[in-house]
Amino acid sequence: MTTAVLGAGISGLSAAYYLLRRFGKPLTIYEASPRVGGWIRTECHKDKGFYFEGGAHTIRPQGVAGANTLELVEQLKLEVKPIAKTHVAARNRLLYAKGKLCMLPNSIGGLLGVKEPFTQPLYKALLHDLRAAVTKVKDADESIYSFVERRFGKELADYAISPMICGICAGDAREISVRFLMEELFEKEQKYGGVLKGVLYARFKAKTDAQLGMGIFAEQQPQLYAKACAEKWAMYGLEGGLEQLPRALRSYLAEQRINVQLSSRAQSLSFDSAGANISLRNAEQPAGHVISSLPAHQLALLVRAQHPSLAAQLLAIPYVDVIVINLQYNSDKLLQLDGFGLLVPPVEQLPILGIIFDSCCFDMSGNTVLTVMMGGRWFANWFAHQPSQKELRDIAQRYVAKILNISEEPKFSRVHTLQKCIPQYTVGHKRRVESIRNYIANYKLPLSVCGAAFDGVGINDVILSARRQVDLLPPQSA
Template identity: 30%
Template sequence: MMEVAIIGSGISGLSVAHHLKKAGVEVKVFEKEEVLGGNIQSEYIDGYLCELGPQTVLADSKMEDFLKDLHLEPIYANPSSKKRYIYKKGRLVALPLSPLEFITSPFLSFSGKLRLLREPFVPKSPKKEESIAEFVRRRFGKEFLDYVVAPFVSGVYAGDPEELSVKYAVRKVYELEERYGSVIRGAIKLKALGPSGKLISFKDGNKTLINKLSEKLEVLKGNVVLRIRRKDEFFLLDTKEGKFSAKAVVVATPSTSASYLLRDLSWSVSEEFDKIYYAPVLVMHISVNAGSLPEGFGFLVPRREGKRILGVIFSSQLFAGRSPKGKDLLTLYLGGATDPQIVDYSDEAVVSIVEKELKEILKIEHFEIIRITRWKKGIPQYTLGYGRYLDLANSIEKEQPGLFLTGNYLYGVSVADCIRASYQVAQRVLEFLELKKGAVV
């Protein structure tokens, strides 16, 4: 019998495994695929380094401690990456970086600026829960929603602001209103808006993080877990390669897989988790001649502009060494909750759309396709009423001592969110095993 079985080798599962291994716990990681890392995948193709999933990691002090623990050196984004663009009325416009810049720049109309200045005086809504769109229209106005927040939601969640819950998808913003009665007033007081850290990656891409985490762990690749059952004080795992038993189990898979695995432990939780919606995302890597792009991180495209591209990252400007000399690498995103069908289009149809839109937006006539990647279940959507899923996760953990759930459908969709959560999850596992408290945090 092992002490802890971890199901799933994405960043959530491997990070928890790392903490437990460091604390002296016997851990086995089960992964149904032959390739580790979930949607964190980096590939070299003809001299281009392509990130098929997350492009960057936001490194705060906790992340920096985590990397030091792994003896892993990050690379930092080019300072010019602070400059970002929004496609507005036929051209790329630099996005203001502070509340003051929004007021002084021509990005917003005069009426849009007046609406922004009113925000500190807008009362709270009597509604128990609002969508991001409802919240932003009420506090900042429609123009700010259309040209700032909606593109941001597309860039982070590939989501629909009319469907996502402000309380669960952007909790930091929600809490500013709750605590201070105003987002702007609270943000100024706490300096809480904008990234709280530096954008990083690694010389050979984000997959480096997965490789480093897994190198000292026992990972059973290609060994799918078919069933989890409880027997007295421990768990039985039926897998492709045989039966295993464990004192504790950490399910670190997407909610759809967790739904399947939990069916013998709680049929009701299993059914509900299967309803969590993941927005599909199509990622396209293309090459253009160097000098074809404005300087910066990239651009987002508001849906009201009538384009299919959600956004584009200037990958080789963001981090050095991502493309051969004389070439630039672009990473394009399409699909999401507002345009899911495009993920099922043929390569030819997608290329035709991209060719037309890049010509309009960047004036690029020719490009070379490096890779097209389709994530049919890309990013979990923290929709209105999402709290019920978090409550269900808590309830099954209480009903089944020794069972722990983690993943980007519970603690936030970013890599940094998953790593921060891993400390808490590992600590709870250690306390369940009655080992030395404080070994992780």
């Protein structure tokens, strides 16, 4: 019987890729929209030498997850555009705080002096961690803000960690789980009595742990990963933009005659002793096993009739809306400071989350290209009145002018409102995910779940999530 994959975003396509490699056919992918790629979307303007990214902009090569993606990129023969750690986009990270642009420290020396927006040298925050008592946390989880404030002080929580969480998941650090996003640091503090103590004590285990993680690779580390390590890449893009990755996966699957049904939204999903049954608009499709890469709230609607308790657990994972505004200017001399971009701490109470300097990261043929991110956890605060695309563009341009002193009109722009695009890993999220997967296991449902809601928000995370769920399947499941 056919294995079915729900969703043709990057996690669903990756699941199909790994299913094909492990089990072969038959295999079918059902995607509700008329395209593959999910939130990864690249708009190329080859005649003018620039492109817009509507979702993720770069990929990091670090760790097992980074190595896994590089192996996939290598197998698909995609051309990478590396950014070395010495590149200005890797070294320079900016904040807009207290009415001015501030450069975050990018060296050990930067910890010694006072750098705005901080009012004391950052080494004092490290001393705070060494002196602070350990608090045994109830239910073994707390918010990232609470954790950082306890260990390093309020300033670091407000002006370093909170904007970083905006950049990762457009979320509020006061709500996001430290156990999910910073589990290693949290466990080191709980075990060794401090973050720095734990890092120093565990440093000799790091190499062994990393080698154990690399066991997912059959023979050796991917060659492209070895190259990234040797050349000290901080991040990378793809020639033609990141949408080349889902497009290449789709092409590979098509070559293997894998059925990718676009504009095929599942209406419900039920299970019986024979497997699963997917209700589509005009058909009922049986499947031996289903891998869902759908957002948790979408999967909840499919299973709620037969499994209301599972649906309730899935709906307990909140999502946020993000507005992405791409702006292009016919000059590459507009930015006064180069870098990856800037983040805005939530304490500033502004409608924008940050601005990415795309044309600092990659060559845009004499253009300045910026991406303004707005909304996220604070979407309802600023945009509940459903402003028009022009109003949203005007807001973005107003803050580009205010923060970056770019007052001229962009020559080209694009506005996207991405509804329920990023899951929020609120306190208790790890236990929530374990409960969902335990429910599936206890009821012996022929169902696997992968993707951003369960295993992390980045491209690396969702691809590795798909691979690990496929690896957990017994041979008879496919």
